[in-house]
Amino acid sequence: MVGSMKPPQASGLDALALKFRGLGLDSEADLQSLFRIVRIREAINRSENIVDAGSPPKQLTVLLAGVACLHKRLEDGTRQIYSFQYPGDFCDLHRYVLPELDQAVAVMALTDCLIGTICHDDMERSLAQHPKLSLAFWRASMLEASIFRERLLNISRRAALSRVANIICEQLIRLEAININGTAIPVTQVDLADAAGLSVVHVNRIVQDLRRIGALSKERRSIEVADRERLVELANFNGRYLNMPNVLSHWKIDA
Amino acid sequence: MVGSMKPPQASGLDALALKFRGLGLDSEADLQSLFRIVRIREAINRSENIVDAGSPPKQLTVLLAGVACLHKRLEDGTRQIYSFQYPGDFCDLHRYVLPELDQAVAVMALTDCLIGTICHDDMERSLAQHPKLSLAFWRASMLEASIFRERLLNISRRAALSRVANIICEQLIRLEAININGTAIPVTQVDLADAAGLSVVHVNRIVQDLRRIGALSKERRSIEVADRERLVELANFNGRYLNMPNVLSHWKIDA
DNA sequence: CGTGCTGTTGAGGACGATCAATGACGGTGG
C-alpha cells in the first residue's frame, strides 16, 4: 500500500548518517556536530506540505522518515515533481543557500513523514566550525542537481515506458542506499505521472505493460518490482549519476 | 551570425566579477583572491569540447568569453543540452565536488571561447582561507540546479513553442546579466533542438512561427529577438529562478 | 568547386494527451 513505509527507525538520524557518510563525511566528530543541531522532530501526514511554496525560511528541514517530493504547482493546477526525497535528504537547502529564489518550489509528504529541523544560526555556526560539513552539504546539492539532470534527460529523450522504468529504478536504488531493501516503491501512479511528465492515463497503461512483461508485480494498488534486471534493461538505466558505488556494485549496470 | 560574439573583454575576469557579485560575494578581497588563482587562459574553437566526458579532473575551468553548453551524448548519438554557459560560469564544478560522478557529462564550446583554469590545490587553499568564497560557489551550483529544474519543467509541461521561447528568454537574460545586451542568441537551431528536447525539423517550424508572429526577427541564419515582451508572453516566462533581481527589474515579469 | 553544416519544406505515422465513464478502496459522518 501507498501510505505505509518501514516504521520510523529509532531516531531517524541513522539515515542522515548513512547519507552524509556516502557524501564523504568520514569524521565521526563532524557527523556528531550535525546530529547535535537537529532539533525538533515533527510528524507530517501524507499529502501535507513539508516545505510550503513561499514560506519564510527560518530553519532547515531534513527528512528523517517517509518519502517526500520536491515539486512545483503550475498555473493550470498540474504538478511537476522534480525529485523524490528520502530519509537523510534535506528538503530546503536551496532556500538556505539562495533565499531570494524558488518561492514556488515546495516539498510534499508522499507518505507519513518524520522531519527534523535545524535553525539557520545553528547551521551557520556548525558550517563555520566544520569545513568538511560544508563540503558535504555542497556535495548533497550537487547530487541533487545530478538527479535533476538525469530526470531531464529521461523526460526529454526516452519513450514513456523507459521513462517510467527509469524513475522506478532510481527509487529502488535510493531506498536501498538507506537500507530499505523492499521491492515496493511507495508512490502512486499519479505521482509517477507528475514526475515523468506523462498523463495518469498513459502511466497506467505503461504500468500495465510493465506488469504484463513481468517487470512489475501484478499487485494492483502498488508499484512493486518483480524483475529488477528486466526493469534496468527496459529503462536503459545507469545509476552512476547517483554517486552510490557501494549500492550500485551489486546492480549489474554497464555502459 | 552564430560564431561571432562580443570580442573577448580585456581580461575576461570582469564577467567573473559580475557573476560572483551577483552571488553575494561583496568583499573585494575575496574576489581578488579568486582572480589571483585563475591561471592559464586558453582559446577554444567553436564545437570543440572544453571539458571532455571522462577526462581526469585536475583543474577547474571557468568560461571567460564565448558561449558553451553542458551536455551529454547518448548511446544513439543524440545530444542532450542541459544548460548554456556564459562568461563567469564554471564548467566543471560538478567534477570538483563529486569526482566519482558524471563521467559522461561534457562541456562544448558553441562559439569560440576563452577559458581560465584553476588548479585544485589553489582552489582548496582559497576556499579554506575565504569561507565566503565557498558559499558563493555553493550558490553557483544551486543556481545551476535551479536552471536544470526550470528546463525540466519546461520540457515536461510546455508545448514546443513555449518551450523554445522559454529557452530564448533565459539566454537573453543571462547575456544581459553579463552586460551583453544584444538581441541575438548565439545558438543554432540544432542547439535549440538539443536543449529543448525537440527535433531540428520541428524547432525550425517553431522558429518560423515565432518569426511570423514577430517575436523573432526575420533574419535567416540567426536567432534574434524582435519583440521580447511578446516572447515572454508566449513563453509564459518567469525569470525569477535565475536569481538576478537587478536584471529582471526591467523585464515586466509577473505572477 | 566539392564537402559539410545549417536551414527549409513536404508527407505520413506514432506516441501520448484529452475526454469520459466506471470500479475499487478507504475514511468519514450520520
Add this chain to the structure above:
DNA sequence: CCACCGTCATTGATCGTCCTCAACAGCACG
C-alpha cells in the same frame, strides 16, 4: 452499520503534436 465522498486505478475512443524520413537550398570552409 451504512451512505457518501474522494482518491486511485482502469478502460475505450478520438485527436493532435511532434517525430521520422527524405530531399534540397544556401552558406562557409578548405
